């Protein structure tokens with residue numbers, strides 16, 4: 001049982017609110033999409049209207065990635081969306097951050113700096129150990145309550161997600177509450193169930209594939225995106241150096257062995273692309289897997305038309321489809337076809353659940369609508385749909401009742 005904002009006496013309370021506003025970033029550093037910020041407006045408005053003092057905690061990107069950066073544009077955009085001033089401080093738990101939090105008045109909001117600027121935040125800990133990290137140990141003393149609204153990051157056992165509720169009373173925000181409500185009952189969805197695993201987070205997708213196949217939750221898995229490329233290589237297809245180099249650079253080389261083990265164990269339920277699209281002469285050029293490898297420098301950027309026809313046939317019989325990750329590099333008009341058609345076909349399935357930051361932005365860009373549920377989370381929604389418990393949700397379930405527990409325990 002998790003407490004929600006209904007259980008929190010907000011007025012005059014200093015609340016650390018973990019949100020997931022991790023967003024695509026444009027070349028000039030601005031936000032390319034603000035959907036994830038919009039999703040948290042209800043939670044933040046409610047806390048501010050109920051005279052809370054709100055310190056927003058969030059991450060942006062992964063260390064070393066192109067989207068890794070500060071949260072100043074997010075604070076500006078939140079201010080527009082909330083219709084009130086939102087401060088930003090370029091510190092997360094240092095004295096400057098603590099002073100910014102302690103100087104909040106009722107109804108004030110400050111965005112603290114990207115939690116992942118600190119190395120411990122990009123590590124996974126059990127909740128008690130997470131509570132002893134620099135972030136939590138330094139910031140928790142200036143918070144009266146902790147609200148986790150970051151459903152999209154709830155599959156990470158990182159300090160800002162599992163550490164705070166161990167020492168500060170924790171509550172689910174409105175996004176967290178509604179996602180848990182909708183996604184909590186995968187076993188009750190109609191069969192056959194198809195999981196579509198695309199996008200670029202290959203290790204997460206392979207974890208999900210193992211779990212749903214072992215538990216017999218999935219009748220089929222359709223692979224797309226970089227995930228499909230890893231499976232094709234695992235299946236012995238020569239995708240060429242450009243695709244292989246990309247997989248190697250992402251650090252996903254070991255995933256090929258894991259994909260190969262999965263194919264050995266459950267190959268009859270895993271569908272692989274029959275053709276791929278590459279960039280040739282500045283256009284889209286499709287190649288059957290038998291015609292691979294492509295020419296020098298060409299990478300598999302999308303699934304091809306005969307794969308789409310094959311996947312569409314499988315989807316026709318599905319009772320439930322769960323999708324995460326674009327089928328190709330949808331940001332480039334030449335390689336949006338796979339995502340447009342595959343996701344479009346999924347909207348005809350009786351229960352269709354889709355999740356992921358980039359996936360949601362792809363769907364908006366391509367104008368694909370009509371799903372039963374669009375989750376704010378990709379990996380988190382998938383893990384929820386494997387019927388596994390999410391670490392951040394478990395941490396809320398076991399949260400301390402009062403700040404005095406914190407004082408007793410630490």
Ligand SMILES: Nc1ncnc2c1ncn2[C@@H]1O[C@H](COP(=O)(O)OP(=O)(O)O)[C@@H](O)[C@H]1O
Pocket residue numbers: 198199200201224225226229300301302324325326327328329330331355356357358359360378379
């Ligand atoms: N074949 C491909 N090669 C390279 N990148 C790809 C390919 N297919 C999809 N992608 C990229 O995957 C990214 C999104 O993946 P991911 O972050 O896993 O999605 P989500 O945020 O929805 O979980 C997009 O930027 C897209 O360009």
Ligand SMILES: O=C(OP(=O)(O)O)[C@H](O)COP(=O)(O)O
Pocket residue numbers: 020022061062152153156201355356357358376377378379380
């Ligand atoms: O974008 C996110 O997840 P998603 O890509 O599964 O939607 C979350 O912000 C979690 O980010 P992470 O996968 O870098 O831990």
